[in-house]
Each structure stands twice: as C-alpha cells, then as structure tokens.
Amino acid sequence: MRRLKQFGMMLALIFLAACGTTRAEIAPTFEQAAEEAKQSTVNFYMWGGDDGINRYIDEYVAPRLKETYDVELNRVPMDTAEFVRQLSLDKRANREEGTIDLMWINGDNFRNAAEADLLHGDLLDKIPNTKLLNEDAQATDAGTPTNGLEVAWGNVQFVMHYDADKVKDPPTTFDELHRWTEENPGRFTYPEVTDFTGNAFVRHLLYAEYGAAAGDGEIPDDFWEKLATWSPSLWKQGTTYPKSLAQLDQLYAAGDVWMTMGFNERRAEAERENGVFPSGTRALVLEHSIASTHFLAVPFNATNPNGALVVINELLSPEAQLAKQDATYWGDGTSLDLTKLDAVDREAFLKLDDGVTYPDPERLAERSIPDYGPAVIDAIREEWDRVAQ
Amino acid sequence: MSRLIVAGLILFPFIGLFLAFPAAFSWDEAFGNTVLYVIILGLVNVWLGIGTAWWLMFTDSKWKTSVEWFTFLPLFIPVLASMFGMYIALAPLGLVGTHIGVGLVLLVTTLPYSIRLAYNAMYVVGRPLLEQTLTLAPWSRFGFVLFPLLKETIRTIVLFSTVIVLSQFVLVQLMGAGLIPTVTTRLYQAYAGNDVSLALQHTWVLVLVPVLLYLGLDGLFSMWIKLVKGRLR
Amino acid sequence: MSRSSLWLSLFVLALPFTGVAFLIYETVGFDWSELNDAAWRASLAVTLYVTLVSTVLSLVIGTWLARSVYRRQSTWLASLLRWPMFVPHVAAAYLFYVLFSGGFPFYGLVEANERHHLVVILTYVWKEVPFVFLMVIGTYAQLNQGYVDMAKTLQLTPFEQFKVAEWPFLVKPLLDSFWVLVAFISFAYEVPALLGVTFPELLGVLAYERLTTGLFLNAYESYAVALIWTLFIFIGVIGSYSMTAKRRRRIERGVRR
Numbered sequence: 077m078r079r080l081k082q083f084g085m086m087l088a089l090i091f092l093a094a095c096g097t098t099r100a101e102i103a104p105t106f107e108q109a110a111e112e113a114k115q116s117t118v119n120f121y122m123w124g125g126d127d128g129i130n131r132y133i134d135e136y137v138a139p140r141l142k143e144t145y146d147v148e149l150n151r152v153p154m155d156t157a158e159f160v161r162q163l164s165l166d167k168r169a170n171r172e173e174g175t176i177d178l179m180w181i182n183g184d185n186f187r188n189a190a191e192a193d194l195l196h197g198d199l200l201d202k203i204p205n206t207k208l209l210n211e212d213a214q215a216t217d218a219g220t221p222t223n224g225l226e227v228a229w230g231n232v233q234f235v236m237h238y239d240a241d242k243v244k245d246p247p248t249t250f251d252e253l254h255r256w257t258e259e260n261p262g263r264f265t266y267p268e269v270t271d272f273t274g275n276a277f278v279r280h281l282l283y284a285e286y287g288a289a290a291g292d293g294e295i296p297d298d299f300w301e302k303l304a305t306w307s308p309s310l311w312k313q314g315t316t317y318p319k320s321l322a323q324l325d326q327l328y329a330a331g332d333v334w335m336t337m338g339f340n341e342r343r344a345e346a347e348r349e350n351g352v353f354p355s356g357t358r359a360l361v362l363e364h365s366i367a368s369t370h371f372l373a374v375p376f377n378a379t380n381p382n383g384a385l386v387v388i389n390e391l392l393s394p395e396a397q398l399a400k401q402d403a404t405y406w407g408d409g410t411s412l413d414l415t416k417l418d419a420v421d422r423e424a425f426l427k428l429d430d431g432v433t434y435p436d437p438e439r440l441a442e443r444s445i446p447d448y449g450p451a452v453i454d455a456i457r458e459e460w461d462r463v464a465q
Numbered sequence: 466m467s468r469l470i471v472a473g474l475i476l477f478p479f480i481g482l483f484l485a486f487p488a489a490f491s492w493d494e495a496f497g498n499t500v501l502y503v504i505i506l507g508l509v510n511v512w513l514g515i516g517t518a519w520w521l522m523f524t525d526s527k528w529k530t531s532v533e534w535f536t537f538l539p540l541f542i543p544v545l546a547s548m549f550g551m552y553i554a555l556a557p558l559g560l561v562g563t564h565i566g567v568g569l570v571l572l573v574t575t576l577p578y579s580i581r582l583a584y585n586a587m588y589v590v591g592r593p594l595l596e597q598t599l600t601l602a603p604w605s606r607f608g609f610v611l612f613p614l615l616k617e618t619i620r621t622i623v624l625f626s627t628v629i630v631l632s633q634f635v636l637v638q639l640m641g642a643g644l645i646p647t648v649t650t651r652l653y654q655a656y657a658g659n660d661v662s663l664a665l666q667h668t669w670v671l672v673l674v675p676v677l678l679y680l681g682l683d684g685l686f687s688m689w690i691k692l693v694k695g696r697l698r
Numbered sequence: 699m700s701r702s703s704l705w706l707s708l709f710v711l712a713l714p715f716t717g718v719a720f721l722i723y724e725t726v727g728f729d730w731s732e733l734n735d736a737a738w739r740a741s742l743a744v745t746l747y748v749t750l751v752s753t754v755l756s757l758v759i760g761t762w763l764a765r766s767v768y769r770r771q772s773t774w775l776a777s778l779l780r781w782p783m784f785v786p787h788v789a790a791a792y793l794f795y796v797l798f799s800g801g802f803p804f805y806g807l808v809e810a811n812e813r814h815h816l817v818v819i820l821t822y823v824w825k826e827v828p829f830v831f832l833m834v835i836g837t838y839a840q841l842n843q844g845y846v847d848m849a850k851t852l853q854l855t856p857f858e859q860f861k862v863a864e865w866p867f868l869v870k871p872l873l874d875s876f877w878v879l880v881a882f883i884s885f886a887y888e889v890p891a892l893l894g895v896t897f898p899e900l901l902g903v904l905a906y907e908r909l910t911t912g913l914f915l916n917a918y919e920s921y922a923v924a925l926i927w928t929l930f931i932f933i934g935v936i937g938s939y940s941m942t943a944k945r946r947r948r949i950e951r952g953v954r955r
Contacts, residue, residue, distance in 0.1 A: 085831040122642060124654055152643040153654060162642060165549065169556035175642040268896055270907055315897035316811045461737050464897035467773070477777050478785075479823060481793035514708075516703025524700070534936075536707060540878055541715045541931045544887035545905055546924035547717025573713050580707065580873070587838055615859045621832070622782060631786040635887065635906070649788060656792065656892070664792060671789040679784065691843075 089110065099172045102381045106204055106389065110145055113148050113383035116149040120387065122180035124153020125322050128346050137387075137396060145386050152176075156185045157416030163194045163375050174377035180386040182370040183218045183272065186226060187450045189373070193324045195225040196374040196381060200407070203227065203385055205392035210413040213369040219291075219449030226371035227388055228411035230400065232340040233440055234276055234366045236431060239358035242334045250284040263334045265311035265318060266403050269460040273321040273338050276366055278456050279448055280302070283364055293451030295459060317464065331351055335360070339368050341440060344433040349403075359435035367444045369411060394421045396418035401428050479672075483632040487666035494669065499631070501564075502647065503674060506571055510581070512576075513572075514579030514622055515615065522587050542579040544636055547573075552639060560641035570640045571633060575626040582625065586618035595636050609693055616686045623682060627675045648674075660662040715792060721925040728918050738923065749884040750899060752791035752822035757872060759823065760830025765864070768838040769791050769832075776835070779828045787825060791889040794821045800892075810893050818893045818900075826879055835873040841867060866949050869942055877935050885927060901927065 103109040124130060124383060130151065138149040159176060166174050178376065181189065189195055200206045206214075215221065215230045217315050222228075238246055242263075247253040257264045267274030285299055307314030311333050318324040321338055328336035330351050336344075336353075347353040374384045390396055394417055398409045414422050429437050478535030551570055552561065586609060587595060598610045612619070634649050641650075652667040767776050785793070799810035808819045845863035853864065890900040899907070905920040909926045 119644070154638065154643040155910065158638065159643065161910065162639065166556060168559075169553045171556045171561065173559075175562040204862075225647050268855070312811065315813055317895075343783075373554055461897060465736070471775065471777055471779045475824075476791045478797065479781070499883070513703045513707050514702045517707040520700040520704040524863060532704070535715075536711055538932060538935070539711050541881040541935055542714045542718060543902070543924060543926055545885055545887065545902060545909075545920075546721060546928050547714040550717030550720030551713050553720060554713065562932060570713070572710050576707060576710055590838055594763075597916065604850050605735050611881075628783065628786045631889065634788065651790060651905065652792075661796070666795075668789045668792050671786050672784060675784040675786075679780075692763065 086299060088242045091436055097436065099209075099365060099377060101387070102202065102378050106202055106385065108328075109385045110204065110384035110447070113380065113386045114146045114335075116383045117150050118177045118380055118383040119150050119152055119175055119389050120178045120180075121154050121159045121414050122177045123156055124151075124321070126406075128406045129408075132400060135398050137391065141387060142218050142388055144390070147383050147386055148336055149387060155311050156181055160185050160189050160194070163189065163377070164192050166375075166377055167192065167194060170453075172377050173379050176375045177378040177380045178387055179375060180229070180370065181226060181373050184372065184450045184453050186217050186222075186373070187220045188359075189375075190223075191227055194376055195380065196376060199227050199374065199385070199388070200224045203389045203392070205389045207390045208392065208394070208412045210411055213411050216372060216446075217369060217449040218453070226373040227392070228369050229372045229391060230408040231367070231369045232409045232412045233281065233444055234337070234339050234368065235343075235435055235440070236335055236337040236360040236362070237328075237340040237344045237353070238335045239328075239331075239356045239359050240358045241354060241389045242331075242403075245357075246360055247362070249280055250281055252361065254306060257306060260310040260334070262313075264309075265324065265333055265453055266337065267321050267324050268317045268319055268464075269456050271320050273324075274317070275453055275456055276339065276352075276368075277337055278453050278460065279366060279452060280362070281365065282448075282452070282456075284362075285446060288448075291448050291452060293449075293455040295452075295455050299460060300462050303460075307357070307463060314414070314464070321413055325353075340365075340408055341435055342401070342403055342409070342431060342433075345403040345407055345431045346405075353433075356394050360445060361434055364443045364445045365440060366447050368447060398424055398428075401425065405432055407431075476489050476563040482669060482672070483674050484660045485665050488602075488660070488662045490666060492515065497649050498564075501680065502571060502630055503627045504567060505568060506575060506626050508680070509572060510575050510579040511619050512559045512624050513612070514577060514583040515619075517580045518583035518587055521584055523599075526540055529626045535579045536577060539573070541579070544574060544633070548636055548639055550658050555640070561640060562644045566646065567637055567641045570636050571630050574627050574633060575600070578625050578629065579622045582618060582622050583615070586615055597647065605684065613690055613693060616690070620679065620682050620686070623674055625677055626680055630672065631671050642659065701829045703857050718928060721921050721928075725918060725922050725925055729924050730801075732768055732919060732921065733922060737897070737899070737904060741901050741904045745901045746775050747882055748818055749820075752826065752883055753879040755819070755823045755877060756826035756830050757875060760827045760875070761834050761868065761872065763827065764831050764834040764838055768841070768852075769833065774812070775803070775955065779831050780889075781922070782827075783828045783832075787886070788888045789823055791892045794824075811895055813895055813898075815890070815894060818890055821889050821893060822883055826883075827850075830875045833875045834868060837867050837871050838864075861900050868944070869949075871940065871944050873938060877931065877938070880934075881931050884931075885924070915916040 086107070107310050109359070117351070120133070122129075122133070130153070133151045141147045141149050156179075159179060160181070163174070165254065174454070200214075209228055210231060213231045217226065240246070243256075243260075247256045255265075266277040269275045269278055281303065282299060285302070286296075311327065312318075316458065318327060324333070324336050325338075326348075327333045329347075331354065335465075341359065344353055344357050344359070348355060348357045372389075374381050374387050378384055394412065397412055399409050400406050401410050409427060414425055417425070517536060521529065521536075521539075548570070551573070555561060555566055555569070560569065594614075595611075598606045601610065631649055634653050636651055637645065638645055643650075648667055648670050652664065652671065655664040655667055724805065754786045766772065777826065782790070794817055795810055798808060808816050808820070815923050841864065846859065849859040849863040850872065884900075885905070886900075886904040887902045887906050891906075892902050894900060894903060909917045
C-alpha cells in the first residue's frame with residue numbers, strides 16, 4: 077500500500093510540474109531577441125531526406141550560428157506532415173511548451189498549419205534581413221497568402237532530368253512526353269500524388285490541358301481518363317508507383333527509369349558529380365514549370381522563439397543564401413531579391429548559374445507559372461486513385 | 466538432404482544481409498538509445514510480466530476475470546489506433562520528447578505479450594509446484610526456484626520485447642518528437658534515401674542486437690544456475 | 699511483489715484504452731458513409747485476403763512443425779526456427795525487399811510490389827511460423843502421451859488420432875495465435891508499406907497515409923476505420939473465447955497435474 081502512495085505522489089508531482097508552464101514570449105526587438113537567445117538551443121525541424129541539405133545545415137549554418145550568436149542549432153529530421161500533425165496534437169492537448177522552435181514548411185502543410193492557428197504571426201518586422209526578400213516570392217505560398225506567418229527561405233522551379241546517354245531525342249512538351257513513354261515502356265514513372273513532387277507532376281499535366289482555368293479544384297473526368305492512358309507504359313505497368321521522390325531518384329540512379337523530376341533546377345548537379353546519377357544527366361524543361369517557394373515558420377508553442385528569429389535572420393543573410401545556392405551543398409535558389417543586394421553579392425549569385433545539369437535560366441524563367449491553390453492539390457489527392465486502380 | 470532444404474527455406478532471407486557491403490559502423494546517439502531501451506524494457510517486462518502473471522495465477526479476487534481481460538485485450542489494439550490518444554494523455558505531463566515518455570509507450574506495446582508469455586509458462590510449470598515456493602522469502606523464491614524454472618521464458622520475454630521495441634518507428638517518432646533517434650528511426654530515413662549500404666548497416670544492427678542479447682543471456686543464466694546448484698550442494 | 703507490479707501493469711495498460719476512448723470521442727458525429735469510397739473498399743478486401751492467407755498458412759505450418767519436432771525430437775529444427783524471431787518486422791521487410799526487387803536471385807520468380815502481395819504474405823509467413831511454433835510447442839511438451847497411445851490402440855486413422863488426442867489441447871494456443879496474428883497483420887504498416895502497391899493498399903498503410911497527408915483535426919476517416927477495426931477484433935476475440943470457454947475449461951481441468 078505504501079508503494080501505491082509513493083506512486084500517487086510521484087504522479088501528482090509530475091502533474092504540478094506540467095501545469096506551471098506558459099507560452100514563451102518573443103522579444104520586442106531583434107537585438108533583444110539575439111541577447112535572449114545566447115547560449116540557447118534551437119530545435120529546427122525539417123524534412124531530412126537529402127544529404128546535401130543536411131550537410132548545408134550541419135556543416136555550414138550551425139557553426140556560423142555558434143560563432144556569431146552563440147546559438148546551438150539542433151537539426152531534427154522529420155517529415156513535414158508529421159511535425160505539423162504533432163503541433164496540432166499539441167494544440168489539442170494544450171501543450172504550451174513544445175519541442176519545435178523552427179520549422180521548414182510550405183504548400184498544403186502551411187495552409188493546414190495556418191488554418192489550425194499553429195504559427196506565430198508578425199515575423200517579418202522582427203527580422204532585419206527580411207528587407208532583402210523577393211516580395212513576389214514572399215507574398216503567397218502555393219496560392220495561400222503568407223500574412224507574415226512564414227518567411228521565404230528559397231525559391232525554386234520544377235524541372236525534369238533525363239539521362240542523355242539513353243534518351244537520344246528528348247521530348248519538348250508534355251504530349252511528346254506521353255508519346256515517348258509509349259515508345260519506351262517501363263522507363264518512366266512519377267511518385268504517388270500523396271508525395272509533394274508526384275502531386276506537382278500531375279498539376280503540370282493538368283495545366284497542359286486546361287491552363288489556369290482549372291484552379292478551382294474541379295477536375296473534369298476527361299483528364300483522369302486521359303491520365304489513365306499513361307499507365308500501361310509506365311514503370312511496372314503503372315500498377316505501383318514510387319512512394320516518394322527519393323524512391324524515384326533511386327530508380328533513376330539504378331537505370332531502371334530514364335527520367336526523374338523535382339523542384340529545384342540545380343538539384344541533380346551534386347548527385348551527378350558524386351556518381352549517384354548517371355553522367356549523362358541533363359535538364360529537361362517542357363512547356364511550363366511551376367515556381368515554388370519554401371518557407372520558415374515558428375510554431376505557437378516554441379520554447380525558444382527568440383533563438384528561432386536569430387536563426388531565420390542568419391539563413392536569410394546573403395552569404396548563407398549564396399552558400400545554399402552553390403551546388404556544393406544544396407543548389408537551392410535564393411529567396412532574396414537580387415536588385416536589393418549590393419553589386420558584389422549580386423555578381424556572386426549570377427556566377428552560380430553554370431552547371432552541366434542546369435537548364436537555361438532564361439528559358440526556365442520564361443516558362444515559369446504560378447502554382448494552383450491547395451484546392452487542386454487536395455482534389456488530385458482525392459481523385460487520383462482512379463488512375464492507380 | 467531434406468534437412469538442408471528446410472534449413473535453406475528458413476535461412477534464405479538472411480542472404481539479403483550480404484548483398485551489399487554495409488557502411489562502416491560507429492557508436493552514436495541512436496545506437497546508444499536503442500541499447501538503453503532494449504535493456505531497460507527487457508528488465509521491466511520480465512519484472513512486470515512475471516509479477517502480474519503471478520497475481521493472476523494465485524490471487525482469488527472478484528476482479529480477476531476483468532483484470533485478465535484488461536491485460537489481454539491491449540494485444541489487439543493496433544498502435545495506429547491508440548497512439549494519438551496516448552499522446553494527448555501524456556503531453557500535459559510533459560512526457561513528450563523525453564526518454565520516460567518513449568519508454569512508457571514502448572512498454573505499452575510489449576507488456577501484454579510478456580504477461581501472456583509468463584502466464585502460459587507458469588501454467589505449464591503448474592500451480593502446485595509454484596505454491597510450494599510461497600514459503601520462501603520473495604527474493605530467494607525468485608532466485609532459487611522461479612528463475613531456474615522460468616529461465617527459458619525470461620529469455621523469450623526479453624527476446625520478444627527486444628524485437629518489438631526494435632520494430633517501432635511511428636510511435637517513437639511521435640512520442641519522442643524526433644528528439645530521440647533510435648536505430649529504427651534512422652533506418653526509415655535510410656530506406657527512403659538512395660544508400661543501400663547505409664540501410665543494410667542498420668538492418669545488421671537490428672538483427673544482431675537480439676541475437677547477441679539472446680546468446681549473452683544464455684551464458685549469464687547458465688552461470689547463475691551453476692552458482693545456485695553449488696550453494697544447494 | 700506481485701501486487702505492486704500488478705498496479706504498474708494496470709496503469710501502463712490503461713494507456714491504450716485511453717487511446718481507444720479518445721477515438722470514440724473523436725468519431726462522435728462522423729458521417730460513416732464517407733468510408734464508402736473505392737480506396738477503403740478495395741483496402742478492406744485486400745487486407746482480409748493478405749491477413750487470412752498469411753495467418754492460416756502460419757498456423758498450419760507452425761503446428762505441423764511443432765508436431766514433427768515433438769514426435770521426432772528434432773532439436774535441430776527447433777533451434778533453427780529461432781532465427782526468424784531475431785529479425786524485427788522492419789528488418790525482415792527490408793531483407794525481402796532487397797531480395798525480391800533488386801534484380802537479385804528471386805527477381806522475376808516472385809516480385810515485390812505487385813498486386814497479389816505474394817512477397818508480403820511470404821514475409822509474414824516466414825516471420826510468424828516460428829511464433830506459432832513457440833505457442834504450440836509448449837502444449838505438445840505437456841501433452842499427455844496416454845491420449846495419443848489410446849487413440850493408436852483404438853486403431854483410429856492418423857487424422858482422427860490428431861483430432862481426438864491433440865486438437866482439443868491445441869485450441870487455446872491456436873486461438874491465441876490466430877487473433878494476435880490477425881490483429882497485428884491487418885493493421886501493420888512497415889511490411890506492406892515497403893512491399894505493397896499503390897492501389898489497393900492495406901488498411902494500416904492507407905489509414906496512416908490519410909493521417910499524414912491531412913491534419914490531425916480532419917483525419918476522421920482514419921480514426922473511424924481504426925476504431926471499427928479495433929472493435930471488430932475485440933468482438934471476435936471475446937466471442938470466440940467465450941464460445942470455446944466451456945470446452946477449454948474442461949480440458950484444463952483434465953490436464954492439471
């Protein structure tokens with residue numbers, strides 16, 4: 077019986093300790109935030125499936141933060157939807173002191189988080205380097221207004237890559253791509269539409285058929301019937317699709333399929349140099365390419381929001397953005413407006429536009445289209461099963 | 466010949482371990498956490514499993530049937546169905562992202578098996594034999610009689626809890642909030658990536674941990690038995 | 699000793715029930731007709747197929763192996779059968795994945811990621827046969843040889859010998875194994891996620907995917923499915939146990955030494 081009492085006491089203590097917590101406050105100015113953040117740790121939650129991105133954070137950003145601001149950066153690899161779901165559970169459980177301080181987010185995950193009120197607002201005026209941002213990129217996230225709930229971190233376009241040693245006569249439009257798959261059965265596939273990239277590929281096909289008009293999320297049956305005609309000549313006759321972009325890349329690296337795709341026009345460069353992708357890898361820009369921005373946000377229950385602001389400011393500095401765009405690590409396009417930078421920095425950015433697997437930047441810019449809103453993403457997710465059947 | 470065929474059928478999946486050269490292994494946080502959880506959960510499962518089974522075996526209580534069902538039914542609740550409720554229950558206690566929280570939910574997934582295994586084993590030993598031990602003090606009862614009788618079961622309980630713990634990904638990721646890496650959470654990231662030898666390295670670890678633990682316990686237990694026998698002589 | 703561990707066990711095992719209570723609370727007011735879409739229907743069908751085939755095969759093979767080990771005292775087989783138990787399900791799924799999808803030995807013979815889910819079933823059978831073996835071998839170890847001998851003396855056919863002298867004692871371990879396997883396989887994620895196909899998906903995979911692509915707040919479909927499935931298995935367990943309770947008790951009394 078005594079044991080039971082002790083046990084009850086312990087439980088009660090845990091309860092009391094848990095109830096005393098309150099939400100952490102953001103300091104009024106950036107200088108104060110930087111002061112508060114000294115010697116603290118920032119838990120940065122981000123998708124961890126790309127080695128180059130991880131190395132950029134661990135080897136480049138983290139040491140700089142330690143040196144300049146005395147802030148420890150702890151990268152936590154997790155799928156975006158997973159940590160957004162965790163936040164929504166925190167909200168539900170009234171957990172005011174969470175584990176996430178900073179997160180990498182965009183698209184429908186951002187829309188979900190914003191709708192459920194999971195994010196800190198008014199970030200822009202508190203972070204000095206946001207003055208350098210490309211205002212177009214910052215304004216909306218895949219059709220959803222950002223309203224200061226997130227800060228643009230990078231800006232990329234959708235590009236396909238193919239192995240020029242195997243594909244002698246690459247297609248130039250989505251229709252030609254369809255014909256190409258019929259002539260080369262089993263050599264093309266795209267990720268499932270629950271995947272960010274797979275969904276975007278289907279949006280490109282939708283745009284090729286109906287243009288911007290399909291933006292309301294009403295997708296005609298004809299479209300699905302037409303998409304179903306792709307299936308027989310896809311990898312494994314379209315009975316199964318790669319679950320993620322990483323799996324598609326794996327198939328491409330192994331030579332099972334001859335094309336891959338993804339947001340970020342520079343993403344294949346390091347992979348090719350490291351011998352993961354075939355040396356014949358080249359970019360393929362079809363008649364249009366969705367531009368996509370990805371963002372940084374601070375959750376409502378961040379324990380160290382001041383530290384998060386410091387990290388965001390550092391990530392938006394021209395030096396950090398330049399290192400990010402360099403193919404050594406990541407090759408991710410900058411979210412800054414080059415016209416707002418001084419001449420030396422601008423030159424440095426322009427010099428980076430040179431790579432074997434890079435598309436022609438002018439052609440890419442010319443074919444850039446804005447993304448459909450989240451309604452289309454949802455509709456594709458819901459109805460695509462018909463094609464997979 | 467037929468033995469060879471049967472052995473081949475049972476062992477052929479292990480060929481997969483040798484298809485690529487696994488990446489070099491180094492001790493890191495994920496591995497440390499994994500070993501920590503495996504050992505602690507093994508111990509707690511043996512303790513709670515045998516203790517609870519003992520109660521179920523020897524206590525005459527009007528609650529017995531209900532307790533029996535209460536410890537049995539969780540075997541059939543899918544992790545996917547219970548994990549969100551557990552999160553909501555444990556988050557206000559400050560257990561999310563902590564070792565205690567993760568340990569607790571891992572215990573939830575292993576304990577029903579342990580109780581069942583212990584109960585079945587005691588059942589086989591038989592109530593009369595066990596009842597005679599009630600005259601001994603608890604510690605010597607366990608050390609000199611129960612343990613030698615149940616050592617195979619203890620080993621099985623440890624093996625089961627180890628293998629189940631090593632299988633948990635979604636649960637550890639959710640309750641640990643990503644802050645507590647284990648070999649399994651790393652493995653999922655390796656599966657998703659391009660690196661076959663990295664994925665195989667983690668697979669090797671997942672297979673070797675239970676094997677080594679099982680063999681190690683065997684050695685430990687036979688030493689103990691020798692000791693006990695020596696004392697009785 | 700046993701009292702404190704009982705309390706701790708009850709406290710720990712209250713957690714999953716909390717989870718189920720939470721599901722019930724969440725699904726109040728859910729429009730159940732939403733589940734009537736093609737993905738869930740196809741998922742139910744393929745889940746039943748994979749679960750039942752894997753479970754029945756594992757039960758039959760496991761019992762048969764236990765029986766031959768018992769009769770021939772083949773310890774080599776008993777120790778060999780331990781090996782699959784050392785492999786966690788995730789690792790087993792990956793091993794089968796590299797063997798059956800990489801262009802290595804078995805590719806073409808049976809392929810991973812195809813609609814008949816043969817490799818999924820194979821993985822489960824390989825993993826679960828030793829489990830069934832373990833559950834059943836205990837019963838054989840304490841089987842009263844007298845019954846078998848009597849059946850032989852009465853010159854019953856081998857099948858009838860099994861039915862009269864062995865089957866009644868196997869009901870309990872087989873029932874245990876059956877429900878553990880059904881509950882586990884029907885809602886597991888790792889194995890079918892790695893070895894299954896995009897359509898139709900097994901329940902566990904589909905439920906998990908619908909959870910992670912939307913918000914927790916509007917994941918009612920997955921909750922509803924998880925809830926129904928849990929309750930369905932509860933009913934099956936409680937029903938089958940109470941139906942066989944009388945018989946099992948009679949046998950247990952006879953066995954007691």
